[in-house]
Amino acid sequence: MEAFHLLSRGGAQFDKKRFKKDVKLFNISTSIDKGKGVTRPDDGELPTELDFFKYAQGGPTKRKGIREPEQKAKKAKVSSEEEVSGTSTDAKPSTSMPRQRVTAKGNNVPAPLESFQDLITRYNVPPRLLDNLEHSGYLEPTGIQVHGVPILLEGRDLAAISPTGTGKTLAYLLPIFASLGAPASSSNDDTSRGVRALVLAPTRELAHQIHNECLKLAQGRKWRIVLFSKATASTLADKNVRDKVDIIISTPLRMVAALQAGNLDLSNVRHLILDEADRMLDPEFLEQVQEVTGACCHSSVRKAVFSATLPANAEKIAMGMLDDPIRVVVGLKDTPLPLIAQSLTYVADDASKLPTLLQYLAQPYNPPVLVFVSTQPRASSLAEELVLSGVQNVDCLHAGMSMKEREDAISRMRKGESWVMVTTEVMARGMDFKGVREVINYDFPQSVQSYVHRIGRTGRAGREGKAVTYFTNEDGPFLKTIANVILQSGSTVPDWILKLPKPSKMKRRDMGKVKRADAVNNARRIGRSDAIKKREMIAASKRRKQKTREGGSNEADHASQKGELEDIDAQ
DNA sequence: AAAAAAC
Structure with missing residues (x-):
């Protein structure tokens, strides 16, 4: 009882x-x-x-995945x-x-x-x-x-x-x-x-x-x-x-x-x-x-x-x-809503992300902003960095936290007390915070599904939303795939991204090898022109190709990247 | 392909 x-x-x-x-x-x-x-x-x-x-x-x-089901439906005119x-x-008077x-x-x-x-x-x-x-x-x-x-x-x-x-x-x-x-x-x-x-x-x-x-x-x-x-x-x-x-x-x-x-x-x-x-x-x-x-x-x-x-x-x-x-x-399967305005932001490498985000948050923005990262430690440390940098009302939520902490974070979010919420995939699906107008993919999403669900935390129930996705040289292999998803849902992407080689032909580089955390370079990179971004991305894709041909070692890869980046910097 | 989340 x-x-x-x-x-x-x-x-x-x-x-x-x-x-x-x-x-x-x-x-x-x-x-x-x-x-x-x-x-x-x-x-x-x-x-x-x-x-x-x-x-x-x-x-x-x-894209194959999108065309197929629609075509099937038309071909097979079974009763x-x-x-x-x-x-x-359409007949309905007015819907949100x-x-x-x-x-x-x-x-x-x-x-x-x-x-x-x-x-x-x-x-x-x-x-x-x-x-x-x-x-x-x-x-x-x-x-x-x-x-x-x-x-x-x-x-x-x-x-x-x-x-x-x-x-x-x-x-x-x-x-x-x-x-x-x-x-x-x-x-x-x-x-x-x-x-x-x-x-x-x-x-x-x-x-x-x-x-x-x-x-x-x-x-x-x-x-x-x-x-x-x-x-x-x-x-x-x-x-x-x-x-x-x-x-x-x-x-x-x-x-x-x-x-x-x-x-x-x-x-x-x-x-x-x-x-x-x-x-x-x-x-x-x-x-x-x-x-x-x-x-x-x-x-x-x-x-x-x-x-x-x-x-x-x-x-x-x-x-x-x-x-x-x-x-x-x-609508279209695996496609974001058109009322989410989506864009891609080039950040060169991981170390350039924080300055980019800080710069973004230093200007007027629409809180609450949802910031997605790839791992729990990255969520905790980014939240901490933001606090140390003086950003107001930063919160963090990942599954490594206690249930109490998780509930508190959600409750702050629901009350509108959270302005910047740093989180992992745990928040990517289903969560309905009606006030969220902006989503930032600080770390590149690992799949189209992840992308669609993450940015779907905004633009809910007919409201408008905005989604920004950071990409580094390392994200090259999946960039085009996401760019196509963006294009498909009514937002635009720079031409040069669409001209990148097909993702299937690229081999993903081993992660965590080359981390050039040169603050001076980072600061310079943030303001770079599209032309330079394009050069860097194409250079990165070349390196990947060359590496797969040679089956190259870590040092060789490191050396070649350094060399190419210096070439670009020199110009 | 790969981390996250689930207890």
């Missing part, structure tokens, strides 16, 4: 506090938005359509395939979201929603749920909600691909709430006993955020919605407590631990959601996820995967998990 109290009390209290905070933040940022929106009314209309056609017709910068053009959403092309592929695709009111007329959804939507500021369904919600409500499996900040969470929570039925605590019916919905996410912060969203939308209902943690997991050892839980939000490993301890029964789960699906299907997570999905053994469990990115290998695994799935794609 005590355990039971701990469980429900924790949830309820947190709910109210969070709810108020979120509402405040939300109101402030929307009012700012309206002002901005007026000055640029056409935003969001141009880029989406233009870009699709540019690449569908095979422009000079076409079971349905293409929904943007026109279905930019219009995006939607394709829904699969057997008997349910008709999209016209509005949230449709939920009452078509699916008998309790009006209270719609009230909660309205109170939370959700007035018009987004593309993924319009298409995804009916699919889930009609009990179909779904693979949903929709850009960052386009309302995926609501798209899967709404159907869960609409079809969950009576709370387990007030029911003797076996079918509504115990956990009936499970949402898996890759980080605790994201699980936490999803949980808050749940509490907001489920207000007035007596469902027990549990954010799985060490404390809550242990309370579930009591079967009486366990049977009264309706929804669990968790990271995979926590679930695995509880399953193995025998403290968890997932045999009545009817809704299973993988958020950030491609991340969850990464080799390191896959086994854990499979163990959890395996434990969801009810014959009528419906599964859905959601992400803004879904590389081919992840999609294959996902589709294998789903039963007669419908695949919905909003």
Whole structure:
């Protein structure tokens, strides 16, 4: 009984506090938005359509990964395939979201929603749920909600691909709430006993955020919605407590631990959601996820995967998990939103990054800024350097910190007390800080997926955003790939970057070898012209080629780089 | 390709 109290009390209290905070933040940022929106009314209309056609017709910068799915959809005019053009959403009066092309592929695709009111007329959804939507500021369904919600409500499996900040969470929570039925605590019916919905996410912060969203939308209902943690997991050892839980939000490993301890029964789960699906299907997570999905053994469990990115290998695994799935794609897969203004900044080498960032922060900027680095130590030390350099309200968040420190950092972020947040991949996915207008990739992202998710922390819910990515000579091999992604989503990149050799033909240099931390050179480099940057990058790419031909040693590489850099400096 | 995150 005590355990039971701990469980429900924790949830309820947190709910109210969070709810108020979120509402405040939300109101402030929307009012700012309206002002901005007026000055640029056409935003969001141009880029989406233009870009699709540019690449569908095979422009000079076409990319295989983007063209393929679109072409397939056109070639195979099978009756079971349905293409929904943007026109279905065009009819709507006014949405804060930019219009995006939607394709829904699969057997008997349910008709999209016209509005949230449709939920009452078509699916008998309790009006209270719609009230909660309205109170939370959700007035018009987004593309993924319009298409995804009916699919889930009609009990179909779904693979949903929709850009960052386009309302995926609501798209899967709404159907869960609409079809969950009576709370387990007030029911003797076996079918509504115990956990009936499970949402898996890759980080605790994201699980936490999803949980808050749940509490907001489920207000007035007596469902027990549990954010799985060490404390809550242990309370579930009591079967009486366990049977009264309706929804669990968790990271995979926590679930695995509880399953193995025998403290968890997932045999009545009817809704299973993988958020950030491609991340969850990464080799390191896959086994854990499979163990959890395996434990969801009810014959009528419906599964859905959601992400803004879904590389081919992840999609294959996902589709294998789903039963007669419908695949919905909003916008272009693996592509950032056009309303994020993206740019690349050349910084020559690692030592040049800090002065560049300090210079940036010395000018007026839009806090909070999210700064992404590649490792935990780099996050800590950069944050420290910024503080020492006199930058105000610097925060740091990575998974090496204690849970308390992590929670505090998030809370400062939510309250707007953080101006510069230095972080790792832990924050790259799913986190929704409505105020974030700028993202800086201090360290070059390690994949297109990472890039798309990182910069997707801004430009959320129809707002504009700005993303800057630093690149060094060492980042050359992946520069063109990211440049193409930028181009594809409506931003521009310097011509000379697009003329770099193909990434596939370059071999990545061994890292950590040549670190020229010459402060004088660094200071000079920051102000260099494009022409010089171009020379340096091409020289770097030549060195890489030569090195792969020779299979060269460290010293040889060092010497040749030094020589070439000195040549350039001399001019 | 590679670090991060998951407990």
